[in-house]
Structure formats: C-alpha cells, structure tokens
Amino acid sequence: MDVIWFAVFALLLAGYFALEGFDLGVGLLLPVLGRSRDRRDRMVAAMAPYVLANEVWLVALAGTLFGVYPLLEGPVLFGLYPVVVAMLLCWIVRDTGLWFRRRLGGPRWRAFWDGLVWLGSLGLAYGWGPALHGAATGSPLHPLGLMLGVVTTLLMAFHGWTFLAWRAPALTGTARPGRALLVSAVVAALPALAVIALSAPHLLDHTTPGTTLNVLSLMVLPFAPVMLGAQVWVWRTFRPGEDAPRTPSFF
C-alpha cells in the first residue's frame, strides 16, 4: 500500500509540473508574445479553461504530503519557510490577476493585473528550483537550487510556448501537434521526477502507519477514476478545433 501512495504522490508532483507548468509558462511569456492587449487576452483565453483543473494538483500534493508523510510535512515546509511564503504570495497574485483582469474595462486595470500574472508566474516557476533542491537536501538557498530555478523557469516557458503552439498557433506563428505538447510536458516534469526518484527511499521510510493508510486508501482510491475522469473531461471539452477560440473566457 505504501508503494501505491508513493506512486500517487509522485504522479501528483509530476502532474503539477506537466499541467500547471504550461499555465506558468504562458504567464511568463505574456510580455514576450503578448505585446498588445488583444494578444494577451488571447494567450490568457487559451489557458483559462485549464487553470483551475491544473493548479489543484499542487493542493492535492500538499494534502497527500500531510496525510501520507506527516512526519516530513512539517520539516519540509518549515525548512523552506521563506521560499514557501514567497511562492504562496506569487501564487496568490497570479491567481487573482487571472480572476480580476477582465472584471473592469479600463486598459490600465487589465495591464496592471497582467503584470501581476507575469510576476506571480515568474516567482512560482523560479521558486520551484530552490524548493525542489531544498526539499531534497534541506538547504533552501543553496547556489545549486538558485541555478535550478533558472532551469525550471526556462522549461516552463518552453512548455507554455508549446502549449500555445498547440492550442492557439496564431499566437506563436508555428503550430505544434499534441505529441509535441506531450514531450514538453515530460521535459517540464523532469526536475520534479528526478527529485522524487532520489527521495523515494526517504519518503517510503516515513509513510504513515497502516491504520491511517488503510483509511486513506478506502476513502480515496475508489474515487481515483472520478478524479482522472474529470481531468480527461476537461481536455476533451476544450481541445483545439474550429470553435476553440469561441470558448467564453471569463479570465
């Protein structure tokens, strides 16, 4: 059972990078590909239907960390205190930027929140470098972690670009098939996969006792098909096609 939950944990972490990675990438590319308001609107509209279904993988990851590895939850998050606080603030401004940018009509209002979407995406994408490195080694502000942040940022920007080329090729000038998006998703998840592979023995050693794990398994695992089904439904509903640009964008 502890191997199954390790697989769930690894899937949630890798899934977050593969999915939310392109949302953050699109946010990073806002000043690059979205020099006009209309282009930024179309970039945000391209990712908007996926954002809620993507970011929630990290919420689920944190919950699983608490439920399955309670002895690691405190030390890992506390050990990364400044990084976690900064990343939370970035996450908050990125999200509210998306929710608020179209709520008032003025161009300056929208430009302001677009700026925060970019800043929040940048902070989150970069923060994953020190966070991953720190979670694996225990030292959050190590030069290696700071360099890894550059890598995660670039990978997510690349993933975001591939996503746009798949869903809204007019914005990138080149079209990419679904296969390319799959490849960039795997590439974006590589740093996370590496860290989780290295930490596997440590994680497995700290699994919560059998009673708790059984309760979790009985309660959660029967719903796993529903959770995956809901995610698949999102991708089926919003796949690119003739009418994709006409999806209403609330963001």
Next chain:
Amino acid sequence: MDVLELARTQFAVTGSLHFLFVVLTLGLAPLVAIMHTRWAISGRPLHEGMTRFWGQIYVVNYALGIVTGLVMEFQFGLSWAGLSHYAGDVFGAPLAMETLLAFFLESTFLGLWIFGWGRLPRLLHLACIWLVALTAYASAFFIMIANSFLQNPAGTVERGGRLELVDWGALVANKAFVFSFPHVVGAGLFTGAMVMVGASAYHLRRRTPDAEFFTRSLRTGVVMAAVGIMITVAFGYAQFAGVQEDKFSAKTWAAVPLGFMIEFGQLLALVVLFVMLPMIGVLHRWRWTHPLLIIMTPVPFVLAVLGWLAREVGRQPWMIWGKLTVADALSPGLTPGMVTASLIGFTAVLGLLAIVDYALIARMVRRGPRDLALGAPAADAPRSPALSL
C-alpha cells in the same frame, strides 16, 4: 508579541479572511445550482439571467476563497510543525481527503462550469454546478472533522509520544463534529441568502428596471434565509451537549464572541422567521424595509467569524484538547522575525485583494444583470443580448 502570539495572530487573520469568503461560497453554491436547474427546466431568459448574475458573484467571491485557502493549507507545515509531528497520523488524513476528494474535484468541475458555458450539453453543464456544490460541502465536511478532532481527539490513542488513529468511525461520530458541521452549513446558507436579499432590496429600492428579476431573487433569498437560520440556531444550541468542560467559563474571553453571536443570531432568527418570512408576498413592495434589509447583509459574516473565534479561542491553551498545547505545536526554530515577515506579507496582500474583491462584487451588484461576463460568448463570436426580460 512573542513568536507564539505572532503565529496565532497569523492563523487567526488568514483563517478569518478565508472563512468570510468560504461562508458565502457555501451559501451561494446550492442557490446558484437551484437557479441553474430552473433555467435548465424552463429555458427562460429570466432564469438564465439569474444563474449568470448570481453565478458571477459566486465565482468572483470564490477567487479569494481559493487564495486564502492556499495559505491555510501550507500554514500547518510552516508554523505548526509540532502538530503534524505529534498527531499528523490522525490530523493529516481528513486534510488529505479534503484536497483529493473535495477540492480537486470542486476546482475541476468549477472550471468546466465557467468555461463550458455554451459548449457542454445542457444537462452535463447543469451537473457541473451540482458537483461543485456537492464537493464544496464535502470540503466543509472534512475540514470540520479535522477541526473537531482538535476540539475532542476521539478515536485515537497515544503511543510512543505520538497520537495514533485507531477508529476512523469515532472521528466522524465525534460529538464535537456531529452538531458543528450542520451549524456551519446552516450559517453558510443563511449568509448566501442574506446577500441575495440585500442585493435584491438595493435594486427594488432604486426601482431599477429589473423588478421581476429581483423580486424573485428576494423571495428565494428569504426562504433560504429562513431555512438557514433555523438549521444554524438549532445545531448551535445542540453543540452545548458536546462542548468541552470549562470551555466558555469566565476565565477565557471566548465567552465574549460567543455571547455576541448568540444574542445577535437569535435576534436575526426572530426577524427572519417572524417578520420577513410572513411578509414574503409584500416585501418587494414595502420599500421602507429595503434599507433595513441592505444594512443586515454584513451581519451574518460578522457572526460567522465570531463563532469561529469562540470555538478556537475557547480551545486555548490547547492545540489538541488535553493532549498538545499550542506552544508545543509551534515549529521548533520558528523566530519572531520569520512570522512577522510572513504575517505582514499575507495580511497586506490578502487584505488588499479582499477589499478589491468586495469592491468588485459591490459593483457587480450595483450594475445588475446586464453585460455579464460569466457565460458571455467570446468576443469574436456573434453577441446575443445578455438578458431580455
């Protein structure tokens, strides 16, 4: 302030902010689902307008619910690592279930509901909002189980200096949970309904052109407010059957918010059940009542936060009643500087965003059901009138 007081302040500020938005989410989710159901059955533009107008208020409120909730989830590890060290094998399970079974699905279905407008088949679109409402209540269910465990650690034994889960059923049947969960549900319904009542009264008072729209909203609001306040009051008093000894004795100031909540809650219950409900047929015409209805809108929010203050302050000095003090639950090595920095950051950012969010909601209420963004076709698609009455 020392580090313990700072960490407690941070939890109280972010937790109160979170619940202000959550309580409205819990109330509006079923109301919007009911309106959407009416629309799906009747196909009338009036019902579509109600779904979109109240739905938009629901989702804009939801935004702050998410971001304040993120801080809550991570704060346990940041400030209270002693809790997961001592009781993570118990406390972590309901929180993990909340994220996986409730919020994961809630967020996914909400995205489908917002962006699937006009794309999803009619009944599947309707199913999305009901699933959002269902999973929102599942969220409250698991969070209240976790909180009730702190109030009364049922179903556990201490072994080797740590708490172990022995009986999940006892955690769910916890006497601190069975009455507090419906109490919270009722408070949510009441708050959502009173927002509908207040916003409708505003438009009826100003004689805006949407009289039918807001007369119907007002009636729905009054009925739901009556249902909500009855549940809240009944299960509020029922909780005293399972309350910890000495929790609200004179030595703690938890009795103060409790007293205020009970006094004002009872007064509101009398007003809703014996004045507003009997007058439901004429309330929309009696314009002199409308300023009073508008003034009442924020009261349920204040009472909800007072209720939480009473429950949580009354637990002091315990993190887990009789087992672990808040002082022992603090992350070892946490410094006042760390908490001060994060407290300022979270309070400033979330506080400002909360103000902007409420200003946006107030503006949406003032503008009424025209040019709604929720469910509007994309800009390059042919536009149809947002609402035709």
